[in-house]
Amino acid sequence: MRAEPPAWAPGPAQAAALLEEAVDLLVLHRDFAAAVERCEAGCDSLGPGPGHQSFAEVKCSLCVVGIQALAEMNRWREVLSWVLQYYHVPEHLPPKVLELCILLYSKVREPQVMLEVGGSWLGSQANQSLPEFGSLLELYLAQVLLPLGRFGAAEELVRGCPALDSERRLRLLGTIGDSRASWARRDEETRPGAEEQQDPAAETLLGVLSQKLLTMLTLLRRTLRSMSNHFYLLPYKKMLLATFLLYLVVVRLDPASPTSLPFIYKLVQLFRQAWAAVLSPVHRPPIGD
Incomplete structure (x- = not known):
């Protein structure tokens, strides 16, 4: 079967x-x-x-x-x-x-x-x-x-x-x-590599800031030098006002920033008005014979 x-x-x-x-x-x-x-x-x-x-x-x-x-x-x-x-x-x-x-x-x-x-x-x-x-x-x-x-x-x-x-x-x-x-x-090995990658960036940033600060200080020095022969004519308060306005224009604002341009123009106008006021004929010394 x-x-x-x-x-x-x-x-x-x-x-x-x-x-x-x-x-x-x-x-x-x-x-x-x-x-x-x-x-x-x-x-x-x-x-x-x-x-x-x-x-x-x-x-x-x-x-x-x-x-x-x-x-x-x-x-x-x-x-x-x-x-x-x-x-x-x-x-x-x-x-x-x-x-x-x-x-x-x-x-x-x-x-x-x-x-x-x-x-x-x-x-x-x-x-x-x-x-x-x-x-x-x-x-x-x-x-x-x-x-x-x-x-x-x-x-x-x-x-x-x-x-x-x-x-x-x-x-x-x-x-x-x-x-x-x-x-x-x-x-x-990876950890120092990451730190090394950060160092060049930090150095670049510091270099840019240093160069920018140097440029601002140079501009400020030249401006003050050109005005030094007139400082003896200015009263103390008005000279302080002119110096403060110049500080705002040169140091505190970034001239390369587009958003700062209108404000810089206004400050320049105020500075010119203040400068014209302090150098008006009223405050000019009399001319000797």
């Missing part, structure tokens, strides 16, 4: 056919969207749940092809959510799928996407017995935790992992220490 095939046979058989189509579309035809559709149809045909070993292998292969097709279309942001819709929780991800996701998000410089997912997978006791656990732990440290500067979390993960032997634990702790020291050196 012919034995009946297992109940899981039709699902994997259909999924395997879809997997073959997806591979052809990905590699030969470069039709990435169609390849993703075949992968989705294959995963849907397998249904939820862990199922038989052949179920897991076909499903993992479908997800690997789908991840590559999504990456080829520059839709890498959808990869993690796309995978989790078939595995539901990070702890159930196959090692190959987790490895591919870590490498993908590290390559696009978004390692923080895999921070919680990788930590949940590595924290599962069921996954710690897998032969790929050690290599995935090192990959997670090198591509996720250390580039993000999570040195404390990395040390805690290594020290609290019972699946690591003492030699491998010491080696990983040494790698974490070296990365921490390298990170500190980069900070020290």
Whole structure:
């Protein structure tokens, strides 16, 4: 009597056919969207749940092809959510799928996407017995935790992992220490660089202010020198008023500013009126015979 095939046979058989189509579309035809559709149809045909070993292998292969097709279309942001819709929780991800996701998000410089997912997978006791656990732990440290500067979390993960032997634990702790020291050196090298970038700007600003002040003082000195031969004729209060107006025009206002021009003109007119008043014939000394 012919034995009946297992109940899981039709699902994997259909999924395997879809997997073959997806591979052809990905590699030969470069039709990435169609390849993703075949992968989705294959995963849907397998249904939820862990199922038989052949179920897991076909499903993992479908997800690997789908991840590559999504990456080829520059839709890498959808990869993690796309995978989790078939595995539901990070702890159930196959090692190959987790490895591919870590490498993908590290390559696009978004390692923080895999921070919680990788930590949940590595924290599962069921996954710690897998032969790929050690290599995935090192990959997670090198591509996720250390580039993000999570040195404390990395040390805690290594020290609290019972699946690591003492030699491998010491080696990983040494790698974490070296990365921490390298990170500190980069900070020290970057900090003086920022200060050096600020110094030329400050020097330029001080140079401009010094040149401007020197120009103003030179103009004031020339003006006072040209008026020095008339100062003995001025009463004290009127000379003080003229000097104050000159100070406002030359020192307190910026002649290069367009908004100051109307006000400067008014001050110049007031200065001329005051100057005409103090030099009027009434205050001029009598001319001797």
